Amino acid sequence: MDYKKLADLLFPDVKYTKEDLEKKYPPRNLKPGAIVTRFAPSPTGFLHIGSVFTCLVANNIAKKSDGVFILRIEDTDQTRKVENGVKNIIQGLNRYDIKFDEGVDEEGNDYGDYGTYTQSQRKDIYMAMAKYLVSEGKAYPCFCDDETAERDKAIQEANKELTGYYGSYAHCRDLTLEEVEANLKQGKKFAIRLKCNSSADHKIVMEDAIRGTLKLSDNFNDVVILKRDFLPPYNFAHACDDHFMRVNLVLRGDEYIPSIAEHLQIFDALGFERIKYAHIAPIQKMEGASKRKISKRKDPEANVTFYLEEGYPVESVKEYLYTVANSNFEDWRKNNPDLTCDNFVVTADKMSKSGALFDLPKLNDVSKNIISTFDAQKVYDLCLAWAELYDKSFAKILKDNKDYAIKVFSIERGTAKPRKDIAKWNETKSAFGYFFKELFAPKSLEDYAYNLEKFDKETIKKIVDKYVGVYDNEPDNQTWFAKIKTLGTEFGFADDMKAYKANPEAYKGHYGDVASMLRVAITGKANTPDLYQICTLLGKDEVVSRLKLASELLK
RNA sequence: GCUUCCUUCGUCUAGUGGCCUAGGACGCUGGCCUCUCACGCCGGAAACAUGGGUUCGAGUCCCGUAGGAAGUACCA
Numbered sequence: 245m246d247y248k249k250l251a252d253l254l255f256p257d258v259k260y261t262k263e264d265l266e267k268k269y270p271p272r273n274l275k276p277g278a279i280v281t282r283f284a285p286s287p288t289g290f291l292h293i294g295s296v297f298t299c300l301v302a303n304n305i306a307k308k309s310d311g312v313f314i315l316r317i318e319d320t321d322q323t324r325k326v327e328n329g330v331k332n333i334i335q336g337l338n339r340y341d342i343k344f345d346e347g348v349d350e351e352g353n354d355y356g357d358y359g360t361y362t363q364s365q366r367k368d369i370y371m372a373m374a375k376y377l378v379s380e381g382k383a384y385p386c387f388c389d390d391e392t393a394e395r396d397k398a399i400q401e402a403n404k405e406l407t408g409y410y411g412s413y414a415h416c417r418d419l420t421l422e423e424v425e426a427n428l429k430q431g432k433k434f435a436i437r438l439k440c441n442s443s444a445d446h447k448i449v450m451e452d453a454i455r456g457t458l459k460l461s462d463n464f465n466d467v468v469i470l471k472r473d474f475l476p477p478y479n480f481a482h483a484c485d486d487h488f489m490r491v492n493l494v495l496r497g498d499e500y501i502p503s504i505a506e507h508l509q510i511f512d513a514l515g516f517e518r519i520k521y522a523h524i525a526p527i528q529k530m531e532g533a534s535k536r537k538i539s540k541r542k543d544p545e546a547n548v549t550f551y552l553e554e555g556y557p558v559e560s561v562k563e564y565l566y567t568v569a570n571s572n573f574e575d576w577r578k579n580n581p582d583l584t585c586d587n588f589v590v591t592a593d594k595m596s597k598s599g600a601l602f603d604l605p606k607l608n609d610v611s612k613n614i615i616s617t618f619d620a621q622k623v624y625d626l627c628l629a630w631a632e633l634y635d636k637s638f639a640k641i642l643k644d645n646k647d648y649a650i651k652v653f654s655i656e657r658g659t660a661k662p663r664k665d666i667a668k669w670n671e672t673k674s675a676f677g678y679f680f681k682e683l684f685a686p687k688s689l690e691d692y693a694y695n696l697e698k699f700d701k702e703t704i705k706k707i708v709d710k711y712v713g714v715y716d717n718e719p720d721n722q723t724w725f726a727k728i729k730t731l732g733t734e735f736g737f738a739d740d741m742k743a744y745k746a747n748p749e750a751y752k753g754h755y756g757d758v759a760s761m762l763r764v765a766i767t768g769k770a771n772t773p774d775l776y777q778i779c780t781l782l783g784k785d786e787v788v789s790r791l792k793l794a795s796e797l798l799k
Numbered sequence: 800g801c802u803u804c805c806u807u808c809g810u811c812u813a814g815u816g817g818c819c820u821a822g823g824a825c826g827c828u829g830g831c832c833u834c835u836c837a838c839g840c841c842g843g844a845a846a847c848a849u850g851g852g853u854u855c856g857a858g859u860c861c862c863g864u865a866g867g868a869a870g871u872a873c874c875a
Contacts, residue, residue: 435873471873478875502870571812598805606825661838725834759835
C-alpha cells in the first residue's frame with residue numbers, strides 16, 4: 245500500500261510537515277529543571293475549585309522552577325462552548341493570583357511564541373500530524389458511522405468481549421486504496437484512527453510524579469485521533485499541543501490515568517519524546533457514608549463563586565488549598581508566619597494519592613487565622629468590597645461610618661494575641677453589627693443571649709438597673725472594671741476569682757458573670773471583644789440607653 | 800462486566816522494614832491563665848480496612864478479599 249498516496253488523497257492541502265512544525269516550535273531554552281506546564285480548561289465558564297487547586301499547584305511548580313505556565317483553551321468539543329467562558333475562567337484565576345506566562349487573554353488573543361493557544365484554531369497542526377501518521381502507515385481513515393459503532397458495542401457486550409474498535413471490529417483498518425477512493429467519491433466522511441499494535445493483556449509500566457510506578461494494561465483500541473470534523477479528541481490534541489508547546493510536565497486530574505496507555509501510544513507513533521505526568525487526585529466530598537468527587541451540579545462549594553459569595557478572603561482559600569496540596573505546608577507556615585503562602589514550594593511527590601475531602605471547618609479555621617493577621621483598614625476594605633456585592637445595606641452602613649467602623653475592627657487587633665472571630669465577611673454583620681445603631685434593635689428578651697439557666701432575669705435586671713445609675717465614661721479599664729466588681733459584691737458576686745473558686749457555694753457567682761450579663765445587655769451577644777472598649781466606642785449616651793432598653797425588656 | 804487507581808484517628812495527613820507504646824493539624828473534649836469575651840497554654844478520647852504470607856522484626860514488602868473512586872465516547 246502506498247501510504248504517501250493515501251495521505252495525499254485524504255489531506256490534499258495540508259500546510260505543514262512534521263519538520264516544519266518542529267522548526268516552528270523549537271525546544272525551549274530554559275535552565276535545567278525548569279518546568280513547563282499548562283492549565284487546559286474547556287471554555288465552559290464554570291470555574292471548579294478543583295481547577296483552582298490544580299492551577300495553584302501547576303503555577304507554583306512552574307514559577308518556582310523558573311519555568312513556564314501556559315493557558316490553553318480546549319474547545320475541540322464545539323457543543324460545550326459557552327459565551328464568555330474563557331473570560332470567566334481567566335478572571336476567576338486572576339483573583340487567586342494565578343497568572344500565565346503564555347496563553348490566551350480575556351479577549352481571546354494569544355500571547356507567547358508557541359501559539360495559537362486555542363485548540364479550535366490549531367486545526368492545521370492536527371491535520372498535518374494526522375497526515376504524517378497516515379503517510380507512515382500508522383493511521384488510517386475510518387468511514388464507519390455511529391450506528392455501526394453502536395451495533396458493534398452491543399454485540400461485544402452480548403458476547404462479553406472487550407468493547408472498542410479492534411480486531412475484526414476494526415472494519416476500516418485494512419481498506420485498500422481503491423476502497424478509500426470509492427468512499428471518498430461517494431462523499432463519505434471519515435475520521436482518522438491510530439493503528440494499534442498492542443493488546444489488552446500487554447502491560448505497560450510508567451512513572452508518575454505523584455503516584456510513583458504505575459502498571460497499566462496497554463491500549464488495544466484503534467483510537468480516533470481526528471474526528472469527522474477534523475478536530476482532534478483530547479488524546480491527540482494533548483500529544484500535539486504538549487509536544488509543540490514544549491511542555492515537560494503534564495499536571496492533570498487522575499481521571500486520565502486509564503487513558504495513559506493510549507496517550508503513550510500516540511506519542512510514540514508521532515515520534516515525540518514522552519512527557520512526565522503528574523496525576524492529581526480530585527477534591528472529594530462526603531455524601532452519606534461514602535466519598536465522591538466534588539460535583540459542580542450538587543455542591544455549591546465546587547464553584548469558586550461560592551467562596552466569593554460567602555466572603556472568604558482569597559488568601560484563606562489559597563492557604564487552605566496549599567495545606568491540602570502538601571501536608572508539610574503547615575509546618576512551613578509555622579516557621580514562616582509572615583510570608584505569603586505563594587512563597588511555599590509545592591513538591592509533586594508529596595501530594596496525596598487519594599482524594600482529599602473538602603473540609604469546611606478546617607477552611608474556617610485557616611481563614612480565621614488569616615483574617616486575624618489583617619490590620620483594621622484591610623478588614624474594612626475587604627469587608628466593604630464584599631458587602632457592596634452581597635449586602636448593599638450593610639455596605640452603606642460601613643461607608644457612612646467609615647472611621648467608626650475601622651475603630652470597631654481595630655479592637656484587639658494588631659496585638660500579640662489578635663482576636664479570631666470571623667472566618668468570612670458574611671459573618672461580620674452578626675459578629676460586629678451591634679456596634680452600629682442601625683443594626684442594634686432588640687425587640688424582646690429572645691434577642692438577647694442571656695444565660696437564663698444560670699441566672700434568672702430578676703437578678704439580671706437588678707444588676708442592669710444598678711449599672712445604669714453608676715455607669716460613666718470611665719477613664720480607663722481598671723476604673724471601669726473596679727466598678728463592675730464593686731457592683732457585683734452588692735448582689736453577692738465574688739470580686740476575687742481565687743476566693744470564688746476556693747468556695748463557690750458562698751457566692752451567687754463571680755465578677756465574670758456580672759460582666760457577662762452587662763455584655764449581653766449592651767450588645768445582645770455573649771461573645772464580644774473587650775466590653776470596656778465597646779462601651780468607650782459606643783459612648784455614654786448609647787450605653788445608658790441600651791441598658792435602659794435591656795431593663796425594659798427584662799420585665 | 801472489564802481495566803485501573805486508592806484505603807493510617809470523625810476529617811486532612813506524617814510514616815520509604817527496627818527511631819511507632821503510630822506523630823501533627825482541624826473538629827470534639829477536660830483543665831489552666833485571665834480584668835469580662837476571646838486569644839493563648841497544658842491535657843484527653845480517637846486510626847494502620849481484612850485474611851494470608853516474606854522477615855529475627857511489617858503501618859511500611861508480596862498475594863488474596865472487602866470497600867471506595869475513576870475510566871470503559873468521533874467528552875475532556
